Amino acid sequence: MLETIVQAVINGLLIGGIYALVSIGVTLIFGVVKIVNFAQGEFVMIGMYISFYLATQFGIDPILSLFVSMPVLFVIGVLVQHFLIRRVLGPNDMPQIFLTFALSLLLLNLSLMLFTANYRTVHTSYSDEALHLGGLYIPVAKLIAFVVAMALSGALWVFLHTTDLGKAMRAAAQNRDVATLMGINPNRVFAVAFGAALALAGAAGSLLMPFYSAYPFVGQVFVLMAFVAVVLGTLGNVIGALVASLMMGVAESLGIQFVGADSGLIVVFAMLLLTLAFKPNGLGGGRVR
Amino acid sequence: MMTAAGKWKAVTLALVVVVVLLLPQVVKSSFAIDIFIRILLFSFIGVAWNLMGGYAKQLSLGHAAYFGLGAYTSTIMQIDFGISPWIGMIAGGIVAMLASLPIGWLCFRLRGPYFTIATIATAQALMLIFLKFRDLAWGAEGTTIPNLGSSPLMMQFETKASYYYVVLGLLALGLFITHRIEQSWMGYYLVAIGEDEDAAEAIGVNAPRIKRDIYMLSAFLTALAGTFYVQYIYFIDPATAFSFNISIEAALVSIVGGIGTLWGPVIGTVLLETTSALLQSWLGSTTGGIQLTVYALILMAVILWRPTGLMGLVTDAYQRHRHRKPARA
Numbered sequence: 368m369l370e371t372i373v374q375a376v377i378n379g380l381l382i383g384g385i386y387a388l389v390s391i392g393v394t395l396i397f398g399v400v401k402i403v404n405f406a407q408g409e410f411v412m413i414g415m416y417i418s419f420y421l422a423t424q425f426g427i428d429p430i431l432s433l434f435v436s437m438p439v440l441f442v443i444g445v446l447v448q449h450f451l452i453r454r455v456l457g458p459n460d461m462p463q464i465f466l467t468f469a470l471s472l473l474l475l476n477l478s479l480m481l482f483t484a485n486y487r488t489v490h491t492s493y494s495d496e497a498l499h500l501g502g503l504y505i506p507v508a509k510l511i512a513f514v515v516a517m518a519l520s521g522a523l524w525v526f527l528h529t530t531d532l533g534k535a536m537r538a539a540a541q542n543r544d545v546a547t548l549m550g551i552n553p554n555r556v557f558a559v560a561f562g563a564a565l566a567l568a569g570a571a572g573s574l575l576m577p578f579y580s581a582y583p584f585v586g587q588v589f590v591l592m593a594f595v596a597v598v599l600g601t602l603g604n605v606i607g608a609l610v611a612s613l614m615m616g617v618a619e620s621l622g623i624q625f626v627g628a629d630s631g632l633i634v635v636f637a638m639l640l641l642t643l644a645f646k647p648n649g650l651g652g653g654r655v656r
Numbered sequence: 657m658m659t660a661a662g663k664w665k666a667v668t669l670a671l672v673v674v675v676v677l678l679l680p681q682v683v684k685s686s687f688a689i690d691i692f693i694r695i696l697l698f699s700f701i702g703v704a705w706n707l708m709g710g711y712a713k714q715l716s717l718g719h720a721a722y723f724g725l726g727a728y729t730s731t732i733m734q735i736d737f738g739i740s741p742w743i744g745m746i747a748g749g750i751v752a753m754l755a756s757l758p759i760g761w762l763c764f765r766l767r768g769p770y771f772t773i774a775t776i777a778t779a780q781a782l783m784l785i786f787l788k789f790r791d792l793a794w795g796a797e798g799t800t801i802p803n804l805g806s807s808p809l810m811m812q813f814e815t816k817a818s819y820y821y822v823v824l825g826l827l828a829l830g831l832f833i834t835h836r837i838e839q840s841w842m843g844y845y846l847v848a849i850g851e852d853e854d855a856a857e858a859i860g861v862n863a864p865r866i867k868r869d870i871y872m873l874s875a876f877l878t879a880l881a882g883t884f885y886v887q888y889i890y891f892i893d894p895a896t897a898f899s900f901n902i903s904i905e906a907a908l909v910s911i912v913g914g915i916g917t918l919w920g921p922v923i924g925t926v927l928l929e930t931t932s933a934l935l936q937s938w939l940g941s942t943t944g945g946i947q948l949t950v951y952a953l954i955l956m957a958v959i960l961w962r963p964t965g966l967m968g969l970v971t972d973a974y975q976r977h978r979h980r981k982p983a984r985a
Contacts, residue, residue: 403769454960460768462959464715465911469959472904473952479945583945591780594773598766629788636781643762643774 370502375624376617381509383616384516388571390593390600390608391520392564398540398603399560402452402463406471407593408586410440410565413474414572415581416482422489422576429489429576430511436569444565445558452561453554471586478583486580494577512574519570520609523563527605536560540603591632592619595639599646676824680817689816693888695929696823697881698905702913702921703830704877705906708870710916711843713850714764718775719878719906721759721782722752724897726879727886728786728793731801734810741811745883752879753872760871764864767853776903783898798893801886811887819888826884827922830877834918846870850916878906908951912958914967923966928954 389411396404417436421427427435451470455462496507527533538546539556547553571589572581579585593608596615600607615638622634680689701723708714729751730744739747763774787796806814813819837843845866848856857863886892905928913924931954932947939946962968 403773405769451956451960459963461713461715461911461915462963464769464772465907465955466959468717469952469955472948473956476945476947476949476952480949591777595777598770598773632780633784633788636777636784639774639777640762640781643765 371624372621374503375620377503377505378509379617379620380613381506381513381616382620383613384513385571385575386589386592386596386616387520387609387612388516388567388574389589390596390612391523391605392567393590393593394597394600394603394605394608395523395560395564395567397597398605399536400448400452400456400557401543402456402467403594404561404564405464405467405590406474407564407568408588408590409471409474409478410443410568410586411572411575411589412478412581412583412586413443414440414569415576415579415585416478416487416572417569418573418576419487419489419581422491428491429573430515432576433515433570433573436573437566440569441562441566444562447565448558448561449554453557456557471590475583475586482581482583484583486582488580489576491577506578508577512578515574516571519567520605523567524605526563532556532559592635595635595642598639599642680820686816689820691929691933693816693820693823695925696820696827697885697888698909698929699922699925700823700827700830701878701881701902701906702909702925703827703834704874704881706910706916706921707834707837707846707877708867708874709907710910710920711837711846711850712867712870713916714867714871715772715907716763716775716874717772717900717903717907718759718763718777718779719874720898720900720902721775721779722756722875722878723882723885723902724779724782724786724894725752725755726882727892727897728882729879730883731799731886731892732793734801735799740809741883741887742809745811745880748879748883749876752875756871756875757868760868764867764871776900779898779900779903783894786894786898794893796894798891798896801890801892803890811884819884823884823888826877826880831918831922833873833877838918842866842870847916908955910965912954912965914965917965917967920965920967923970927966 389407392410393404393407396402396407414436417439418429418432421432421435422429447470451466452463455466491508493507493511498505498507498510527537535546535551536556536559538549539551539553543553546556575581592615593612596611597608599614600609600611615635618634618638619631622630626634679692683689683692701719705716705719709716726745726748729748730741733739733744733747734741759775759778763771763778766774786793789795793799804810804812806812808818811822813822837846845856845861848859848861849863849866853863882897886897889896909924909928910921911924912928913922914920928951931950935946935950958965964971
């Protein structure tokens with residue numbers, strides 16, 4: 368029994384690492400640019416298709432293709448921020464919500480037309496490998512994904528806290544007007560934040576590819592999880608999003624283990640509703656919005 | 657005394673009413689009437705959404721919850737108890753109203769984009785409940801609604817034209833309610849909340865109560881559409897009744913047509929559904945994704961260049977036209 372629980376917790380933590388990459392992206396954009404990116408999941412999907420085609424056409428390992436998917440998505444992020452998001456920044460919610468929502472709808476349905484609804488998988492040499500620790504079972508592909516995800520999250524944290532650009536981003540997040548007065552160029556900061564968030568989504572896509580199928584709707588699974596984690600972890604808080612994502616992964620995994628295979632989403636919604644009912648400001652407190 | 661502009665409005669409205677009433681008598685193609693019914697239905701759903709999403713700017717993407725509750729309430733009452741869907745329709749509306757209370761209590765704790773996300777989650781959670789609890793209502797495979805032939809008392813008709821008039825009646829009801837609200841204090845309160853909720857509260861608008869009330873009304877009307885829809889297609893399952901596309905289309909037609917305006921949702925639906933029908937006849941229904949791709953592009957174009965929607969375009973043109981005329985002494 369104890370072993371089953373520990374195994375479920377490990378499974379949850381491993382997938383929670385991927386959720387963390389997506390939620391950190393969402394919370395970074397929310398914190399700095401002050402908008403919610405409904406299309407974040409679709410960028411995970413794009414990352415997956417990039418890795419899928421690099422693997423099947425050129426035989427590049429999906430995890431190594433992270434070095435392609437991350438820069439590509441960074442550039443896409445800068446372009447999206449520059450040509451779309453920048454035009455709707457302001458006090459009005461409607462254009463912001465529905466612009467990124469339209470973007471999500473567009474990417475989803477374009478990929479449905481381009482790639483069809485088929486599930487695409489990549490089989491790597493380590494896809495079926497697993498470590499056995501006592502009675503515990505740790506799939507290698509998921510372990511690598513988790514470790515890389517944690518390393519990238521850590522790298523982002525270091526970037527935000529030690530570099531000038533990172534500090535400028537945190538300053539802009541705290542108070543955009545004062546930061547602008549201090550000589551920070553908000554458009555540059557927003558572009559980097561958007562690019563970095565999308566690069567993380569792209570990394571999540573590449574890391575998923577050795578053990579998860581790519582299909583046009585795949586991003587929806589992750590973005591929903593990320594939204595819940597971001598509320599739970601207090602909006603705009605990177606560490607909060609990370610911790611909440613790992614918790615969500617564990618909760619989902621325990622739900623699958625003890626309630627039933629299709630109960631993962633129910634657990635997620637239950638957690639969201641409970642959070643809204645009792646901790647609408649997130650576990651860390653702080654202000655909504 | 658009517659102003660000249662008022663007279664023109666009245667004449668235009670009368671013309672539209674006559675055309676809309678005669679349409680199914682003139683056009684006999686069942687393909688065309690099917691498209692008209694879709695236009696009227698989604699206009700009505702848009703009108704219901706617009707009350708809350710348009711005027712009060714509470715941007716819900718979870719109205720499928722009420723569409724589905726309306727559909728399931730009337731279907732369960734009809735199949736399990738033999739009660740007419742006309743009664744079931746009202747019952748569904750009441751169920752939706754009651755459901756909107758706890759859902760609103762949860763979702764209104766958040767504002768802006770996070771309100772939107774919470775509404776998505778509640779609608780999805782309801783769909784999961786209907787998928788998972790088979791004893792409640794047929795689970796994932798759903799059920800067909802028994803065809804009784806021509807039975808107007810059970811909301812079943814021989815001709816598509818009859819369905820057309822039913823949904824036309826619903827739309828007229830929705831527009832009438834919106835028009836009355838627009839001209840009442842409630843309308844001003846809603847717009848005030850939509851502009852700036854904190855400021856509205858500061859001048860004494862009881863925002864939580866107003867939002868609760870308009871959410872109940874919006875949910876009630878959306879549920880009526882749900883009942884009509886499943887009666888029209890003779891089939892119900894959770895994926896149809898709680899389809900996310902319903903939530904999307906409700907918001908989309910209002911935004912494209914003109915958010916927070918009486919006729920916006922109607923104009924938006926005419927544009928989007930006509931585009932969709934044309935695309936289907938040109939490309940066939942084989943190309944999955946094309947319809948929503950085009951919808952997404954239209955939505956982006958409207959948001960970037962014309963946030964007031966098509967109604968804004970019309971109003972601007974009218975204003976320019978008026979200003980060009982010399983002022984009368």
